Amino acid sequence: MAYVWEESYDAATVGFIFLGAVLVFIMIPGLGFLYSGLARRKSALSLIWAVLVSCIVGLVQWYLLGYSLAFSSTAPNNKVIGNFRSVALSNVYGKVDPTDEFPELAWAIFQGLFMCVTLAIIAGTVAERGRLLPAMVFFFLFSTFVYCPVTYWVWAPGGWAYQWEVLDWAGGGPVEILSAVGGFVYSYFLGRRRDTELVNYRPHNVSMVALGTYLLWFGWLGFNGCTALSPNLRAIYALMNTFISAATGGMAWCVLDYRLERKWSTVGMCSGIISGLVASTPSSGCITLYASLIQGIASGIICNLSTKLKYYAKVDDAMDILAEHGIAGIVGLIFNAIFAADWVIGMDGSSMHDGGWITHNWKQAYKQLAYIVAVTCYSTVVTSAICYIINKIPGLKLRCSEIAEERGMDEDQIGEFAYDYVEVRRDYYAWKNKSDED
Numbered sequence: 001m002a003y004v005w006e007e008s009y010d011a012a013t014v015g016f017i018f019l020g021a022v023l024v025f026i027m028i029p030g031l032g033f034l035y036s037g038l039a040r041r042k043s044a045l046s047l048i049w050a051v052l053v054s055c056i057v058g059l060v061q062w063y064l065l066g067y068s069l070a071f072s073s074t075a076p077n078n079k080v081i082g083n084f085r086s087v088a089l090s091n092v093y094g095k096v097d098p099t100d101e102f103p104e105l106a107w108a109i110f111q112g113l114f115m116c117v118t119l120a121i122i123a124g125t126v127a128e129r130g131r132l133l134p135a136m137v138f139f140f141l142f143s144t145f146v147y148c149p150v151t152y153w154v155w156a157p158g159g160w161a162y163q164w165e166v167l168d169w170a171g172g173g174p175v176e177i178l179s180a181v182g183g184f185v186y187s188y189f190l191g192r193r194r195d196t197e198l199v200n201y202r203p204h205n206v207s208m209v210a211l212g213t214y215l216l217w218f219g220w221l222g223f224n225g226c227t228a229l230s231p232n233l234r235a236i237y238a239l240m241n242t243f244i245s246a247a248t249g250g251m252a253w254c255v256l257d258y259r260l261e262r263k264w265s266t267v268g269m270c271s272g273i274i275s276g277l278v279a280s281t282p283s284s285g286c287i288t289l290y291a292s293l294i295q296g297i298a299s300g301i302i303c304n305l306s307t308k309l310k311y312y313a314k315v316d317d318a319m320d321i322l323a324e325h326g327i328a329g330i331v332g333l334i335f336n337a338i339f340a341a342d343w344v345i346g347m348d349g350s351s352m353h354d355g356g357w358i359t360h361n362w363k364q365a366y367k368q369l370a371y372i373v374a375v376t377c378y379s380t381v382v383t384s385a386i387c388y389i390i391n392k393i394p395g396l397k398l399r400c401s402e403i404a405e406e407r408g409m410d411e412d413q414i415g416e417f418a419y420d421y422v423e424v425r426r427d428y429y430a431w432k433n434k435s436d437e438d
Contacts, residue, residue: 033211048418176281282333287336303327
């Protein structure tokens, strides 16, 4: 009888995946700081809390049933979703395949943090008017009924997109499009903030926005690079593609903003960097280096202009999740159709794919487009149903009251503040008004 601890693993591979998981986790506090800095002062702490709790809910869901639904290896005939073989992370202590150099549990941890990042991106939609309890319920249901099926489609061997050879390196569909659609639909059900059309909302702390962006960029290197699951040439190539796309994306967005006010916007540069990082997510392990340069510029410009979509749709997408994640993710997936190269994909020594147009695989375009449409439509319908049902349950109304919104989410939802002087100032005014009345 063989025991799992008697199996041999490659130490470098296991360490590489372990490092990737740690780097991906750093993205979560990065999102917290980013969103907190972009919000107004009176709701700054609530967004850090929302991002943190999204990670907590995601980890619990992934342990209970998420991994089994998303990556079950015993449901090859099911093209849509996995089974319950690995509920509570059971049966994941050996190798998925005898040729693997790492235990399945390492893969489960790495992929679980991908889902946590997806939920953390969505958490920004509660900005300044969303209640936290229904958001927690939403995170659990969204991860179960939206994230897990789509992840199974493209990354599980039984999934239809996987078998169709759709190219999605690190999550243009499961992470970026899903987070964008989830956030945009949730924002629609929340409604606009009070006087949104009258007040020019500005970030209360641009330093935190920059800090969050630095942490995201740092973590994204593991997000994209370690998806290779081995310290090979493809991992290094994905790392370089990530750097190039992020740098040119930040430059393009910043230059585009400069034309309006003749100022070099820090927030604009951070937004462009994130757009470039998002675009590199599905493509960094597939396309050439020169294509990443073009991709970064394209994503910076397209996503900058796409920030206007929320005004046409009359949806208060407070953190521009649709533009910076959804549109950028689509850009990356389309670049796979055009610039994916068979020799780049084969750099890991095991993957085989015909690439995209530059290697004369013309049919890859319709596969990528069909995948984009399928992910977008499915997530829109299911997310809308989840939001509608939650909003109808007594005690789980998504939006806070007008009075609570005026006070701020920090005071109404958690009773704590990002800055102590805010609370002290309010106490002072309350004391002063009472003294004046006396």
